[in-house]
Amino acid sequence: MTSKFKSKPIDRSEITPEETYLSRRDVLKAMGIVTASAALLAACAPNLPETGSAAATAVNIPPSDATDEIGDPVNTYEEIANYNNYYEFTTDKQGVARLAADFDTEPWSIQVGGLVNNPRSYTIAELQEKFPVEERIYRLRCVEAWSMVIPWQGFELGALLADVDPTEEAQYVRFEALLDPKRMPGQNNKLYPWPYQEGLRLDEAMHPLTIIATGLYGRAMPNQNGAPVRLVVPWKYGFKSIKAITKIELVAEEPATMWNTIAPNEYGFYANVNPQVDHPRWSQKTERRIGELSRRATLMFNGYEADVANLYQGMDLSVYY
Ligand code: MTE
Numbered sequence: 413m414t415s416k417f418k419s420k421p422i423d424r425s426e427i428t429p430e431e432t433y434l435s436r437r438d439v440l441k442a443m444g445i446v447t448a449s450a451a452l453l454a455a456c457a458p459n460l461p462e463t464g465s466a467a468a469t470a471v472n473i474p475p476s477d478a479t480d481e482i483g484d485p486v487n488t489y490e491e492i493a494n495y496n497n498y499y500e501f502t503t504d505k506q507g508v509a510r511l512a513a514d515f516d517t518e519p520w521s522i523q524v525g526g527l528v529n530n531p532r533s534y535t536i537a538e539l540q541e542k543f544p545v546e547e548r549i550y551r552l553r554c555v556e557a558w559s560m561v562i563p564w565q566g567f568e569l570g571a572l573l574a575d576v577d578p579t580e581e582a583q584y585v586r587f588e589a590l591l592d593p594k595r596m597p598g599q600n601n602k603l604y605p606w607p608y609q610e611g612l613r614l615d616e617a618m619h620p621l622t623i624i625a626t627g628l629y630g631r632a633m634p635n636q637n638g639a640p641v642r643l644v645v646p647w648k649y650g651f652k653s654i655k656a657i658t659k660i661e662l663v664a665e666e667p668a669t670m671w672n673t674i675a676p677n678e679y680g681f682y683a684n685v686n687p688q689v690d691h692p693r694w695s696q697k698t699e700r701r702i703g704e705l706s707r708r709a710t711l712m713f714n715g716y717e718a719d720v721a722n723l724y725q726g727m728d729l730s731v732y733y
Contacts, residue, residue, distance in 0.1 A: 474629065480549045480561050482715055484701075487560040489629045491702050496636045497554065498655060499604060500589070500596035512635035515595060517656075520640050524572065526661035527582035534572075536626075536640050542575065543567035545626055550646040552653070553685050553714045557694045560702050564644055565630070566623035573617060578662045585617040586610075586667035587643060588659035604670065610654040611667035611681065612645065613723075621646055621719055624657070647716040649683040680733040684724070685714035689733050 478486045496508040501515075522539070525531035534542075545565045553559045573585070591607035593599035599606045616622065625644045626633055633639040638655025645652050651671050661667075671679035678692055687697045687710040698707040713720050 474563050478549065478563065480551060484551065484561050486549060486563050487702055492560055492562055492628060493634045493636060495558075495560075495702055497556075497650065498598075498636060498638070499601075500598045500606075500608065500656070501636075502598055508636040509634070511597065515635045515639070517635070517640045520658075522641065522657055522660060524576045524660045526586070526663050527579045528662050529577040529579060531576060539567075539572075539624075539626070539641070543571050543624075547630075548623060548644075550621075550644060551714050552644075552646065552650050553699060553710065555649040555651055555679070555683070555691055555694065555696075557696065557699045557710075558702055559699045563629055564623065564625040565627040566625035566644060568620055569622045569624050569643070570618040570620065572624060572660075573614075573662070576662075578614065581664050582662035583614055584663050584666055585612050585614060586659075586661040586663050587612075587654045587657055588661070589654055590656045590658045605673055607658075608654055608656075608670050609667065609673075610643065610652055610669050612652070613666075614662070615723055616645070619720065619723065621716060647684060647713040647720045649685060651679065652683050682724075682733065684720075684729065685710065686712060686729055686733070688712075689730050 474486060480486070494509050495505050497505060498508045498512065501508050501511040519535065521533045521535050523531075523533045545567050547563055547565050549561060549563045551559055551561050569585075587610045589608040590596065591599065593606075598604075612622070623644050625638070625642050626640065628634070628637060633642065638653075641657055642655040643653050643657065666681055669679075669681060672681055685696070690696050696710055699710050700707055711717070
């Protein structure tokens with residue numbers, strides 16, 4: 413099913429070539445300037461840690477004064493790992509951690525193909541070897557109007573896409589999560605069209621803020637947060653950040669996504685955080701930061717406007733919800 417919102421097809425010439433943004437970043441780095449919103453705390457390259465439930469209990473607290481680039485303190489590990497949306501397990505946010513505790517993520521591989529010159533599959537060890545991870549502190553804003561600040565580890569999705577070399581026809585990237593009702597009991601709920609699927613326009617996928625996250629708080633990704641690897645797109649509502657990815661496909665047309673398929677009038681393909689455009693059931697003007705009592709104003713593009721607004725020039729953002 414296609415979105416009721418028409419997407420703006422992009423000409424490949426409009427996409428910033430990877431060499432251009434990489435060299436721009438290198439220049440900024442050399443000048444000692446860190447990208448305003450990426451908040452690269454430490455360009456650390458820890459080993460992709462052990463996956464699985466054991467890792468979820470190993471807590472490595474970042475400095476107590478760690479903040480994102482606008483000064484918001486990070487949420488605690490306990491908050492991040494115990495309030496989750498993960499419908500493959502349950503719709504109860506506080507029940508995901510328990511139900512996902514024994515989810516076995518080994519072995520795991522991700523197939524990357526479609527409109528690419530070098531289709532291939534990667535084991536987690538191969539990803540670890542090819543793409544050193546760095547820490548990014550990002551705000552995560554759920555469409556249900558709650559938010560957190562999370563210290564992720566991950567690598568830029570753009571680096572992975574460059575490795576498979578998209579063809580001229582590729583315009584979008586489609587992501588698919590694991591389909592295995594035996595291991596993911598929520599998939600026995602036939603109300604949802606499993607597997608969970610998501611998508612990005614190719615230039616959104618290539619944007620340096622878009623990462624494949626492999627962990628948080630310096631440790632392997634907790635099962636409930638999407639082990640072993642998930643997407644993180646910080647300027648979009650959290651449902652775009654698909655967990656437990658098994659397949660990435662470059663495609664020519666806007667791909668179907670799970671939430672857009674279920675309720676196209678509620679969940680657009682773009683889903684950029686926008687305080688001016690309310691969801692039919694939730695005002696998006698304010699949000700509840702987990703751990704805080706009062707509500708705070710929601711920021712356009714979740715506060716990443718300076719980095720990403722140029723991706724949407726010429727689009728009516730009140731229509732492209
Ligand atoms: N990915 C999968 N595979 N299944 C899901 O149910 N929920 C999404 C997203 N990714 C979801 C998913 C939603 S609605 C949100 S808000 C975020 O994951 C929540 O991420 P968190 O639990 O790490 O905070």
